[in-house]
Structure formats: C-alpha cells, structure tokens
Amino acid sequence: MSDHIKANIRGFIIENFLFGDTSQVIEDTTSLIDNGYVDSTGVLELVFHIEQSFGIKVADSDIVPANLDSVGAIAAYVEAKQRSAAA
Amino acid sequence: MCGFAGYSATGLAPEMGQVLLRAMTESIAHRGPDASGVWAGPGVGLGHRRLSIVGLEDGQQPMGLDDLVLAYNGEIFNFVELRAELEAKGRKFRTGSDTEVILHLYRELGTAALDKLNGDFAFALWDGGRKRLFLARDRVGVRPLFYTERPDGFYFASEIKALLEVPGVEAELDPFALDEIFTLWAPLAPRSGFKGIAELPPGHFMLVENGHCRIERYWDFDFPDLADGYDSRSEAVLAEDVLALLDDATRIRMRADVPVGAYLSGGLDSSITAALATRHTPHRLATFSVGFESAEHDETAYQALMAEALGTDHVAVTCRNADIASVFPQVIAHTERPIVRTAPAPLFLLSGLVRDNAIKVVLTGEGADEVFAGYDLFKEDKVRRFAARQPGSARRPLLFKRLYPYLPNLQNQSADYLTAFFGVTPDLLSDPLASHRPRFRSTSAAKLFFSGDLRSTLAGYDAAAALADTLPARFARWHPQHQAQYLESRFLLPGYILSSQGDRMAMAHGVEGRFPFLDHRLMALAARLPPRLTLKGLVEKHILRQATRHLLPESIGSRTKQPYRAPDSQVFAASAEASYVGEVLAPDAIAETGLFNPQAVSRLVAKAGVTGVEGFRDNTAYVGILSTQLWHRTFARSRRTATIAAE
Numbered sequence: 001m002s003d004h005i006k007a008n009i010r011g012f013i014i015e016n017f018l019f020g021d022t023s024q025v026i027e028d029t030t031s032l033i034d035n036g037y038v039d040s041t042g043v044l045e046l047v048f049h050i051e052q053s054f055g056i057k058v059a060d061s062d063i064v065p066a067n068l069d070s071v072g073a074i075a076a077y078v079e080a081k082q083r084s085a086a087a
Numbered sequence: 088m089c090g091f092a093g094y095s096a097t098g099l100a101p102e103m104g105q106v107l108l109r110a111m112t113e114s115i116a117h118r119g120p121d122a123s124g125v126w127a128g129p130g131v132g133l134g135h136r137r138l139s140i141v142g143l144e145d146g147q148q149p150m151g152l153d154d155l156v157l158a159y160n161g162e163i164f165n166f167v168e169l170r171a172e173l174e175a176k177g178r179k180f181r182t183g184s185d186t187e188v189i190l191h192l193y194r195e196l197g198t199a200a201l202d203k204l205n206g207d208f209a210f211a212l213w214d215g216g217r218k219r220l221f222l223a224r225d226r227v228g229v230r231p232l233f234y235t236e237r238p239d240g241f242y243f244a245s246e247i248k249a250l251l252e253v254p255g256v257e258a259e260l261d262p263f264a265l266d267e268i269f270t271l272w273a274p275l276a277p278r279s280g281f282k283g284i285a286e287l288p289p290g291h292f293m294l295v296e297n298g299h300c301r302i303e304r305y306w307d308f309d310f311p312d313l314a315d316g317y318d319s320r321s322e323a324v325l326a327e328d329v330l331a332l333l334d335d336a337t338r339i340r341m342r343a344d345v346p347v348g349a350y351l352s353g354g355l356d357s358s359i360t361a362a363l364a365t366r367h368t369p370h371r372l373a374t375f376s377v378g379f380e381s382a383e384h385d386e387t388a389y390q391a392l393m394a395e396a397l398g399t400d401h402v403a404v405t406c407r408n409a410d411i412a413s414v415f416p417q418v419i420a421h422t423e424r425p426i427v428r429t430a431p432a433p434l435f436l437l438s439g440l441v442r443d444n445a446i447k448v449v450l451t452g453e454g455a456d457e458v459f460a461g462y463d464l465f466k467e468d469k470v471r472r473f474a475a476r477q478p479g480s481a482r483r484p485l486l487f488k489r490l491y492p493y494l495p496n497l498q499n500q501s502a503d504y505l506t507a508f509f510g511v512t513p514d515l516l517s518d519p520l521a522s523h524r525p526r527f528r529s530t531s532a533a534k535l536f537f538s539g540d541l542r543s544t545l546a547g548y549d550a551a552a553a554l555a556d557t558l559p560a561r562f563a564r565w566h567p568q569h570q571a572q573y574l575e576s577r578f579l580l581p582g583y584i585l586s587s588q589g590d591r592m593a594m595a596h597g598v599e600g601r602f603p604f605l606d607h608r609l610m611a612l613a614a615r616l617p618p619r620l621t622l623k624g625l626v627e628k629h630i631l632r633q634a635t636r637h638l639l640p641e642s643i644g645s646r647t648k649q650p651y652r653a654p655d656s657q658v659f660a661a662s663a664e665a666s667y668v669g670e671v672l673a674p675d676a677i678a679e680t681g682l683f684n685p686q687a688v689s690r691l692v693a694k695a696g697v698t699g700v701e702g703f704r705d706n707t708a709y710v711g712i713l714s715t716q717l718w719h720r721t722f723a724r725s726r727r728t729a730t731i732a733a734e
Contacts, residue, residue: 015690018535018687019535019536019684019686019687019688019690019691019694020686020687020690021535021684021687023539024535031507033507033508034507034528035532036528036529036531036532036535036704037532039508039529039532039702039703039704040494040496040497040500040504040508040702041496041701041702042702043496043500043504044496044499060499060501061501063499063500063501063504064501064503064504065503065504065506065507066503069507
C-alpha cells in the first residue's frame with residue numbers, strides 16, 4: 001500500500017513540479033522544500049492532489065512539513081489518515 | 088549622457104579605425120541622438136554619441152586637452168566646484184562642460200582624480216604622453232562599460248552591441264553567466280553574459296599600457312565593524328544631516344542646461360526626490376509615472392496624490408499586460424542579457440513617455456532601499472535571525488506573514504512551513520550569505536529546466552559560492568544588516584537595478600536617470616548609522632522618514648514599502664501581441680538553443696495555458712527561459728543568419 005502511495009506522489013512531483021524531468025532522484029527522505037521542488041503555492045497543489053487521489057481530507061493543522069515535506073512523510077501521513085478513517 | 092566606444096590596437100590604421108568607430112557608435116546611437124564624433128590616432132581611437140545636457144554648444148566629444156583625449160558617458164555633478172578649484176590653481180577652461188573638468192583634473196591628479204568626482208560616469212581617456220588608456224567607472228555602477236581583449240587589440244564600449252561590430256567578435260552566451268542569472272538575477276562582474284566580453288566592475292579603473300591591462304578598485308561600500316564606529320550623535324541631529332546631504336545631492340543633480348524631470352512611483356523614495364527637486368528648479372517640475380492595469384501592481388492613486396501635493400506637471404502612462412508582452416523583445420535587445428523578471432519593461436515604456444515629452448533627464452528614488460535598508464529582504468533577514476535564535480518556536484515564524492501581505496499563499500501557511508520556506512536553521516546565524524539564501528534558493532529552483540548539456544558544462548558550478556569568494560575580509564566583522572545591505576548594493580544594484588532596470592531602459596529612449604540617494608557622501612553617512620536607525624523594528628527607512636516627514640503628505644510618508652513588481656508569465660500567456668512567444672518556446676527552438684530541456688519547457692508552457700503560471704519558481708523559469716531564447720534570437724542567431732547571408 002505504502003509503495004503505491006509513494007509511486008503516486010513521486011509521479012505527481014515529477015509531472016507537476018519537475019515538468020517530467022526524471023533525472024533527479026527523489027528518495028523517500030528527499031526534502032521537497034530544500035530542493036526547491038515545492039513553494040508556498042506548490043504545497044497547496046500537493047494537498048489538493050493528495051485529497052483527490054486518496055479520498056482523505058487534510059486539515060489545516062496537518063499542513064506541516066512533518067507530514068508533507070518528503071515522499072516518505074506523505075505516504076506515512078496518508079496511511080495514518082486512511083487507517084483512522086477505516087477504524 | 089551618452090555612449091562611447093574605442094580601441095587600442097596597434098595594427099589598426101587611423102582611417103580604418105574611424106570606419107570601425109563609426110560602426111560601433113552607430114549601434115548605440117539611441118544613447119546619444121544629438122551628435123557624434125570620432126577621433127583616431129596611431130593604434131588608438133575613441134568614438135562618441137552625445138546626448139547634450141551640459142555645455143550644449145561646446146561639449147562635443149571626443150574632447151582633447153594637449154595630448155589627452157576623452158570620451159565620456161555620464162555627469163560629474165560637482166563639476167562647478169571642481170572647476171573653481173582648478174581655476175584657482177591657474178587652469179584655463181575653454182568650454183562650459185563637465186567633460187573638460189575631467190581632463191584638467193586628470194592632468195592635475197592622474198588616476199586619483201576619481202576620488203574627487205561626484206557623479207555617474209564611465210569614460211576612456213587617452214594619455215598620449217604616457218601612451219596609455221585610462222578607463223573608469225563610477226562608484227556604484229550607474230554607467231556601463233564593457234570590453235574585450237583580442238589578439239589584435241583591446242576594444243571597449245558603453246554597450247555590448249558596439250563590441251559586436253568589431254570583426255571577429257562573436258555573440259555567444261556565457262553558460263556560467265546564465266547560471267548566475269538563474270541564481271543571483273545578474274551575472275557577477277566582470278562576467279557580462281557574453282563569452283569573451285567583460286564588464287569593468289563598478290568602483291574600478293583600468294589602465295591599458297604596452298598591450299597590458301591592469302584593473303584596480305578605487306572605491307567600495309564600507310561599514311563600521313559591529314557596534315564599533317557607529318555615528319553616536321542623536322537621532323534628531325542625524326536626521327538633520329541626512330536631509331541636508333540628500334537636499335544637496337538633489338541640488339547638484341538638478342544641474343543641466345535642459346529641463347530636469349522626476350519619476351513618481353507613488354512610494355516614499357521618489358516622492359522625496361521629487362519634493363526636493365521642486366526646491367531647486369525655477370520651473371514647474373515635470374513628473375512621470377507608470378501605472379498597471381492589474382490592481383495588485385498599480386500605485387496610480389498615490390502617484391496622483393503626490394503630484395497634486397507638489398503641484399507638478401504630471402504625465403502618466405498605463406502599462407497594460409499586452410504592452411509588456413509587446414515590448415519585451417526590445418527590452419532584451421537593450422538589457423543584452425537574460426532576465427528573470429519583466430519589471431524592466433514598464434520602465435522602458437516610461438522612458439519613452441519622458442522622451443515624448445521632450446525631457447532628457449529625470450531624478451528617481453533608486454538607491455534609497457539599499458542605502459536606508461528599505462527592501463523586504465532586510466526585514467526578512469531580521470525575522471529569520473529572530474526565529475533561528477529559538478528553534479522550534481511556534482510564534483516567531485508567524486512574523487513572516489506580516490512581511491508579505493501581498494502573497495496570499497503565504498498567509499495560509501503554518502509556522503513549521505514558514506520556518507522551512509524561509510530556511511530558518513541555526514546555521515544561518517553563521518552564513519555570510521544568510522540574508523540572500525531564500526532568494527538564491529527559490530531562483531535557483533528554476534534551473535531544473537536546464538538541459539543535460541548545459542548542466543554538464545556547468546559541472547556543478549555554484550554561483551552563490553562564487554559570489555561569497557569575492558567578499559572582502561572586513562565583511563565578517565559587520566552587523567548582519569550591513570552585510571545584507573552590502574550584498575544588495577554591491578551585486579544586485581549594479582547588476583540588475585541600475586543596468587537592466589535602469590540605464591538600459593532609460594537610455595533606450597535617450598533619457599538619463601539621476602539618483603540622489605546614491606550620492607557617495609550620503610552613502611557614507613548612512614553606512615555609519617546604527618542599524619536600528621534605518622530598520623527600526625520592522626519599519627524600514629526609519630531615519631529617512633523622520634528626516635523628510637514634513638515634505639510629504641502623511642499617507643505617503645507612512646507608507647510601507649511596496650516592492651516594484653510587474654506581472655510576469657501571465658502577460659505572455661494570453662497576449663495576441665506576443666505571437667513570438669510560441670515561436671521561441673517551441674520545442675525545436677528550445678532544442679536549437681540547447682540550453683533548456685524541450686520537454687520540460689513544453690510542459691511549463693502547457694501549464695501556463697492562457698492565465699500564466701503561479702508561484703515564484705515557475706514565473707522565474709518562464710521569464711528566464713523566454714528572455715534567454717529572445718537573447719539568442721536577437722544576438723546569436725540573427726548574427727549567424729546575417730553572416731550566412733553575406734557569404
């Protein structure tokens with residue numbers, strides 16, 4: 001499940017923020033901000049994509065780098081949200 | 088104000104030299120539409136295009152004095168005082184021009200003459216007795232000077248397009264300059280943007296003698312060591328001094344044999360210079376403004392308010408998005424380098440308006456933000472340091488929202504995200520480039536569009552590190568705000584503000600800008616002020632406001648700094664005037680230039696659609712790529728096509 005989420009997010013980042021450039025390696029822990037992939041507009045695009053792709057609602061208070069600044073963090077956040085929705 | 092060109096080439100006969108000088112100066116005729124002249128001796132020549140402002144009848148150039156010959160661009164504002172000093176020493180003048188003052192002063196002092204000049208200038212002086220060329224540029228870099236060293240000689244000019252007239256000089260983009268533009272917004276002098284063509288850095292002079300060039304710095308921005316050497320007089324006394332010097336700086340900048348006008352942006356700085364200018368002219372001051380059709384950029388109401396308060400003859404032009412798109416190719420032909428913002432374009436339109444109203448000289452408020460710490464960047468640096476001193480604080484980063492009320496997406500961000508976006512880490516407290524890192528990082532992000540070939544040529548080149556390598560040792564001892572002011576003044580001011588946005592846009596229409604805030608006496612006074620008097624809390628230009636509050640309506644004097652911005656990608660995305668955009672951004676055109684990744688650019692163009700892209704990085708990329716492609720079409724490709732046609 002986690003791999004599926006990571007692949008989805010990685011694909012979105014490459015398509016939307018890197019304009020199809022696959023030469024850059026995005027590890028699970030690569031910071032999206034430090035590498036200039038995401039700015040203040042990009043964060044909102046990312047949230048929009050996550051909500052649409054995974055059927056979850058991202059609360060304002062959840063929009064923090066700890067949840068959204070890397071592929072790994074996003075996957076963990078999405079899984080946690082899905083688990084709590086299912087519970 | 089003018090343009091000039093010249094050479095030192097032993098094999099070039101005077102007759103051939105004159106032909107070359109005419110071609111070189113013709114290419115910069117916009118800088119000096121009023122007159123032209125060339126002088127060529129054995130192996131050396133100077134050419135000039137004149138915009139007549141001082142000494143209308145007798146200031147023709149190149150001008151001689153015994154065995155000295157001078158071609159000069161700019162103004163020496165204290166020429167009246169210098170002339171009186173020189174006459175007291177027995178020197179006889181035959182013209183009323185400031186040009187002749189430089190010649191006499193050089194005769195008296197040699198290269199040390201530069202220390203006496205209060206002005207904006209670039210010049211080339213041939214000293215026939217010593218058989219050497221003396222080239223110099225003003226302290227902060229208002230006036231341009233480029234040169235190229237070739238096997239057959241040394242060539243120089245006010246603009247690069249004149250150097251492209253020299254046989255064998257090719258127009259090729261310097262990839263490292265492009266990397267610097269996509270990091271620092273401008274190439275690092277002496278890099279010009281063109282391979283093999285250099286810029287004489289501001290505050291430097293050059294001697295060309297016996298086929299050798301020597302460059303020397305004669306001036307640099309300077310600040311006292313931290314908490315040591317600040318001017319300790321009371322705020323009230325210092326404010327009086329600031330006003331007195333600014334008033335005198337304005338007074339001597341009103342010297343001209345033609346009417347002098349002023350720009351009014353609606354902000355504090357140009358309002359001050361215009362208000363002071365009205366004191367020093369017997370005529371009704373002519374003022375000029377540019378407004379925008381997009382409300383978020385427009386300051387028309389404040390401009391009108393100030394014009395009304397001063398009783399000026401005010402003329403305004405509204406810059407539509409389509410206008411920016413329409414003139415952008417001309418703008419790049421004048422900047423002669425790629426740019427990452429469209430902001431020069433409205434100033435190109437504004438100088439055209441000035442010229443249409445038969446004014447050749449305008450005062451502007453440029454320089455106040457560097458000298459009195461007006462830019463948001465200085466406040467941002469202060470808040471970043473404030474936040475970095477208490478890592479993890481949930482409250483301190485919220486101050487960033489106050490800095491950028493005009494960036495709606497920032498207003499919605501959490502403290503954690505603000506901390507991340509503004510790069511708040513404890514490390515910043517020891518980083519010499521700390522103040523500029525967020526700008527460098529967000530601009531550099533656009534480099535993801537660089538092609539594989541370009542990346543491999545650059546081989547990991549680090550433009551910010553290259554800049555850091557040029558910093559003087561004393562920099563480390565300054566207050567962080569002074570460090571930030573130095574970086575802004577030494578690099579962005581000459582590299583972009585005074586050139587791409589300044590000289591090149593004004594001179595495109597034969598208009599000379601004059602900048603009272605960049606008078607070196609005022610800069611020296613401001614540099615000694617304790618930082619708390621310029622940026623007080625988060626109120627920028629505090630002492631300047633105190634010094635000038637009686638000159639301005641309350642609503643202008645208390646205005647928070649509005650950065651001068653123009654709409655970026657949106658002006659091209661939907662504009663019928665921008666039919667060239669599709670051509671130069673097409674995959675085959677991108678591939679031909681070879682600097683960017685065609686697929687990535689196609690996606691960027693698709694993302695822009697008809698509304699433009701959002702965000703700092705994507706706008707930087709869009710304008711940077713478009714301007715680079717236009718640069719290529721204007722300089723490299725057109726010359727290649729012309730050569731092939733000639734063959």
